[in-house]
Amino acid sequence: MNWERIIVLIGKEWLELRRSRGLLLSMLLPPLLLPIFSLGLIFAMGLVSDPDTADIPAAAIDPALADLGLEALAQVIFGRQFATLFLLLPMVIPNVLASYSIVGEKNRRTLEPLLAAPISVGELLLGKVLAAIIPGIALTWLCALLFAVGMVVVVVDPVVPALVLHQGWIVMLLLASPLLALISVSLTVMISSRVNDPRSAQQIAGVLVVPVMLLFFGQILGLFVLNSLVALTFSAGLLLLAAILLWLATRLFQRETILTRWR
Amino acid sequence: MYAIECHRLGRQFDTLVAVADLDLAIPAGAIFGFLGPNGAGKTTTVRMLCALIAPSSGSARVAGYDVQSQAAHVRATVGILTETPGLYDSLTALENLIFFGRLYGLTADRAAERAAHYLRLFELWERRNDPVGGFSKGMRQKLAIARALLHDPTIVFLDEPTAGLDPAAARAVRHVIKTLRADGRTIFLTTHNLAEADELCDLIGVFRTRLISLDTPTNLRARLFGQSARIVLAGPAAPLVPLVQQLPFVSEVVAEERALLVRLTDPERNNPTLVRALVATGADICYLEPFTPSLEAVYLELLHDESAVAA
Known part of the structure; x- marks a missing residue:
């Protein structure tokens, strides 16, 4: 691996991104709105006292929530749900970036000169993957940090932040986020070989939200509490999936295949 | 010393034979004109010689490197102008060249220096900081040729280098090609412009899946028309x-x-x-x-x- 070439490629990808204001805005705006929107709703939860909150299955299965007041309980339950939604970001952002990067190169017919350069396909793929993943993860962590800091301000009970931003969530952010980003980009590479429109690649890769939605609904239905063990188990599953998809993407991302088979 | 040598080189896509039994020996420093109708297999041949796709049969050596076992060396040694310029529209002319120069292993300073040289040579220097998206077809073509030459390749593959250029720009490109030959570089020129091939080429290969004829323009004329x-x-x-x-x-x-x-x-x-x-x-x-x-x-x-x- 020649890291200098990979860094040059990443630099070019990010330069193109900076020059594409529409893409940059669509990448930055929705993620930055998520913590603001979530914190606003969590704040609103603290203003109303609804006795039905205690009957939500998610409240019933976690003993740590037993002594909370109704407002704080509502903030914890909804806070945990919103916190789960942050796991969508490392999938959506790299997916958008990778689809524009790879399908875009294909449409503009810039892949052949790139492939003619003395860069290995491994370096090329790694450069493309990192250029898409790094902003995705960085933005996810930045938004999560904003969310965490904002939580301290909007909660009605000082114990709420620790119950929302628990170990399981941190494990998910640190471990699962990069894996979700890798899965998203690998799938985008595979889809890119078959489609000619970045939006098609994004839509097909939309299937990726399913695992995060399983977490979202699993929690609220009281099927499990997202503790460290669940987070590690989930991450292990993602690791396996990421390895399989990356292997498949590498198989498709071959010089000859791109030049002769990609349509 | 031959810059490009092929021995029974062939390429098949499923049942379609694109290139068959190509025997070729192009001396170093020559301009070789590769002529043939559309769909003759010229692009496939160029891709094999540039180590972009593997042959199905036979072998080829480019600049002394085997296109299969030493593909990375081949790619580092040759320059290629592809059928379409393939430039990044949102990047400036200078950024495009520096990016490719760095991919070819030039340092940032050297890449900038070489880019400046070719931008001046092709009269694009004044537009160096403009995004390529606003360039005319001719300007893009000149920039793509500059990109192919940036790393000082000893062998240059040019696919229709003057297509879409106005007569003055086409003449400038032909002048550059002659200069490259004078510098001792080997040029593999694919073109449909036969007058251009006649003016530039030392050796002509007429090709349709197979090599039909290979000779100097003078000998080809004499052989056919006496x-x-x-x-x-x-x-x-x-x-x-x-x-x-x-x-x-x-x-x-x-x-x-x-x-x-x-x-x-x-x-x-x-x-x-x-x-x-x-x-x-x-x-x-x-x-x-x-x-x-x-x-x-x-x-x-x-x-x-x-x-x-x-x-």
Whole structure:
């Protein structure tokens, strides 16, 4: 691996991104709105006292929530749900970036000169993957940090932040986020070989939200509490999936295949 | 020393044979014109020689490197102008060149220096900081050629380098190609512009899946058309054909409205006899000139012959 070439490629990808204001805005705006929107709703939860909150299955299965007041309980339950939604970001952002990067190169017919350069396909793929993943993860962590800091301000009970931003969530952010980003980009590479429109690649890769939605609904239905063990188990599953998809993407991302088979 | 050598090089896509049994030896420092109709397999050949796709059969060495086992060396040694310029529209001309220069292993300073050299050479220096998206087709083509030359390749593959260029820009590109040859570089030129091939190439290969012919332009002409004379007359030419055909040194006669194209074995010895014979029958000769068929005529004749053989 020649890291200098990979860094040059990443630099070019990010330069193109900076020059594409529409893409940059669509990448930055929705993620930055998520913590603001979530914190606003969590704040609103603290203003109303609804006795039905205690009957939500998610409240019933976690003993740590037993002594909370109704407002704080509502903030914890909804806070945990919103916190789960942050796991969508490392999938959506790299997916958008990778689809524009790879399908875009294909449409503009810039892949052949790139492939003619003395860069290995491994370096090329790694450069493309990192250029898409790094902003995705960085933005996810930045938004999560904003969310965490904002939580301290909007909660009605000082114990709420620790119950929302628990170990399981941190494990998910640190471990699962990069894996979700890798899965998203690998799938985008595979889809890119078959489609000619970045939006098609994004839509097909939309299937990726399913695992995060399983977490979202699993929690609220009281099927499990997202503790460290669940987070590690989930991450292990993602690791396996990421390895399989990356292997498949590498198989498709071959010089000859791109030049002769990609349509 | 050959810059490019192929031995029975072939490529098949499923059942389609794109390139078959290509034997080629191009001397270092030559301009090789690779001519053939659309779909003949020229791009596939160039891709194999640039180590972008693997041959199905045979072997090839480019700059001494085997295209299969030393593909990375081949790619680092050659420069390629692809069919489409393939530039990044949102990047400036300078950024495009520096990016590719860095990919080819140049340092940032060296890449900038080389980029500046070629931007000046192609009269793009004033537009160096403009996004390429706003460039004309000709400007993009010149920039793509600059990109192919940036890392000082010893062998340059140019696919239709003057396509879409205005006459002045095309002339500038041809001048650059001649300069590259003068520097000792080998040029593999794919073109449909036969006048350009005629002007530039030391060696011509006519190709349709297989190599139909490989020779210098002069030899190709001589082989196909021999040595010919064109006799321009004051009156109609057709009635004189039977007389000329009877002359022992004439191998072929073609009549135009007021001219005869006569293929001779030795024009310097045969022309006086030919003129005397025509004058004796009362023909009014305006003038006689050596006839040099265009490369286009040679090319079409070769493809026609090959089609006839295939049929």
